[in-house]
Amino acid sequence: MKSLTSRDNPFFRQLIKLEDSVRQRRAVGLTLLDGIHLISAYRLALGPPKTLIVSESGCENMEIKRLxxxxxxDVDLVVLSDVLFREASPVKTPTGIMALISIPPAATIPVHKDGKGERGEPFCVLLEAMQDPGNLGSILRSAxxxxxxDVYLSDGCADAWSPKTLRAAMGAHFLxxxxERSDLVEVARAFNGKVIATTLKARISLYQTQLTGSIAFVFGNEGAGLSDAVLRATSEQINIPxxxxxxxLNAAAAAAVCFFERVRQMKKIPRSVF
Amino acid sequence: MKSLTSRDNPFFRQLIKLEDSVRQRRAVGLTLLDGIHLISAYRLALGPPKTLIVSESGCENMEIKRLxxxxxxDVDLVVLSDVLFREASPVKTPTGIMALISIPPAATIPVHKDGKGERGEPFCVLLEAMQDPGNLGSILRSAxxxxxxDVYLSDGCADAWSPKTLRAAMGAHFLxxxxERSDLVEVARAFNGKVIATTLKARISLYQTQLTGSIAFVFGNEGAGLSDAVLRATSEQINIPxxxxxxxLNAAAAAAVCFFERVRQMKKIPRSVF
Incomplete structure (x- = not known):
């Protein structure tokens, strides 16, 4: 198979644009997955990707060969010279394989057990202006x-489908x-259950709050927190003691603590141990 | 006050080296704090920094003026032209102030209530080959x-005193x-209490484990997890359901979930609410 070696190749130029530009990703509805783990997670949930892109030396890798x-x-295969692959890859030490995929519409994602938690209650997350792609990806992964x-992102959040966010979420995008670009006030008002924000000033603790049942957690910008409008649309405010x-706490750490207090309560672990 | 404008200035060159090189930071025992928040956290715990470095436009900022x-x-003040400051700063949108500090030896840190938790029991964290400075900083912050x-880092961890780790930890370094460069097997064996690792295969859940009392949590490399040697030196292995x-879960998210399950158990929140 012939490999691409020219920077002027239109396909290579498209990859670079997708890598760099949220505007380009949104305009064409495409993004890039780097590495076997992300590609496998995508395939498991949504079937084969549009195109697989492999580096010359990646072609020799056993795992990539199997894939x-x-x-x-139906899957196109493009081989890039190692130099071009390294330029197109979003990671410093590329694994040798990427996939070009259509960004899947929310409705096409086959959510765990009909989109409900283990006991059938809806569990959603609302994020306002979460700016760091690493934090956003980590929150998706924990969620x-x-x-x-369901995760609702306001305008001003990092791009959920950027290679950085995808990498940090490790496949959570496909679960x-x-x-994106949701009106969080509207989402919070329409939600049929508790809408809970964490704030430093709240008097009730996370650990005094019933988190089983229908729950939406709301987290704000890493620096500024939540806007007044979104805060007013919540039904409860709690603190993490x-x-x-x-x-x-880092925003992603705070979110994980909240999500897993819900898991603990849902699991109803016998208390006999201590 | 005259500001530095030349890239050849030895002080400016030292800043660039400190910014870029862990070897340099360790050789001279110095590092850089960027922004008022980190500098204030340092000063609160350890007194004034060696040198404050301000950009020309930073000199006009009210908060910086007050500081x-x-x-x-005893604190030296160096003013850099905005161009040089931007080059020396570890962040993309510099706040206009940095501090040059001596990396404090562990023993000089005035730990919360004599180095013990709220109820006097030791609580330590051991990290093996944690490679991402963002994860490392987030774990320090949550801890x-x-x-x-006390936090013990093995060889192969990201540099705890890099500007990236410092920024992610938001001042936790001074609490x-x-x-660094600890022998975790030795630390685990010498620890007078439970030494707990989280693994996917463990049969006992975090929520079935008593976490009050003397506890050390151990977390491994983001990809490879814990080495067999460190795993054998733990006293319990648990899973996060x-x-x-x-x-x-992201390593920093998993750590936060474990730490705050301990907080929940230590707080002994009345269960009357649900």
Whole structure:
């Protein structure tokens, strides 16, 4: 198979644009997955990707060979010289394989057990102006692991489908319905259950709050927190109690703590152990 | 006050080296704090920094002016042209102020309530080959908020004192004793209490495990997890139960979930609410 070696090749130029530009990704509805893990997670949920892109040396990798052998007839294969692949890849030490995919509409994602938690109650996450793609990806990953079905992102959030966010979420994108550019006030008002925000000033603790049942958690911008409008649309405000000399948690860490307090309550672990 | 404008200035060149090179930071025992928040956290715990570095336009900022006015006679002040400041700063949108500090030895950190948790029991964190500075910083931040006293890092961890780790930890460095290049097997064996690792295969859940008392949590590399040697030196292995279609959490999210399950158990919140 012939490999692309020219920077002027239109396909290569498209990859670079997709890598760099949220506007381009949204205009054409495409993005890039880097590495076998993300590609496998995508395939498991949504079937084969449009195109697989492999580096010359990636062609020699056993795992990549296996993936290519199983790829199905509809999947295009493009081989790039190692130099071009490294330029197009979103990671510093590229794994040798990428996939070009259509960004899936939220409704096409086959959410865990009909989009409901283990016991059938809806569990959603609302994020306002979450700016760091690493934080956003980590929150998506924790939300999927805790059984959430839907994540609503306001305008001003990092692009959910950027290679950075995809990498941090490790495949959670294909287990959650992600609704970008949502009106969070509208979503919160329409939600049939508790809409809970964490704030430093709240008097009720996370651990005093019933989190089984229908729950939406709301988290705000890393620096500024939640806007007044979104805060007013919540039904409860809680705090995460701290024991140390600081009251400071990373947004993704705070979200994980909240999500897994819900998991703990849903699991109804017998208390006999302690 | 005259500002530095030349890239050949030895002080400016030192800043660039400190910014870029862990070897340089370790050789001279210095690092850089960017922004008022980090500088204030340092000063609160350890007193004034060696040198404050301000950009020309930073000199006009009210908050920075106040900080400079209070700085004390022993603190050197260096003004950089905006161009040079931007080059020396570890962040994309510099705040206009940095501090040059000596990396504090672990023993000099005034840990929360004599280095013990709210009820006097030691609480430590061991990290093996944690490679992402963002994850490392987030774990330090969560550990400080949950009342940990000591964090032990193996060889192969990201540099705890890099500007990236410092930024992600938001001042937690000055509330924790951080022991770099530790032999974790030795630390685990010498620890007088439970040494707990999370693994996917463990049969006992986090929520079935008593976490009050003397606890050390151990977390491994983001990809490879813990080495066999460190795993053998733990006293308990537990899992974090998941409800979703995945069993995957970011290392910093998993750490936050474990730390705050300890906080929940230590707080002994009345259960009357649900």
């Amino acid at each position: 290519l052998a199983e790829r199905g007839v 999927a692991a805790a059984g959430a079905s 959650l319905r992600i609704h 701290m024991l140390g000399g600081t009251e400071s | 400079l006015a209070e700085r004390g006679v 400080a908020a949950a009342g940990a006293s 924790l004793r951080i022991h 998941m409800l979703g279609g995945t069993e995957s």
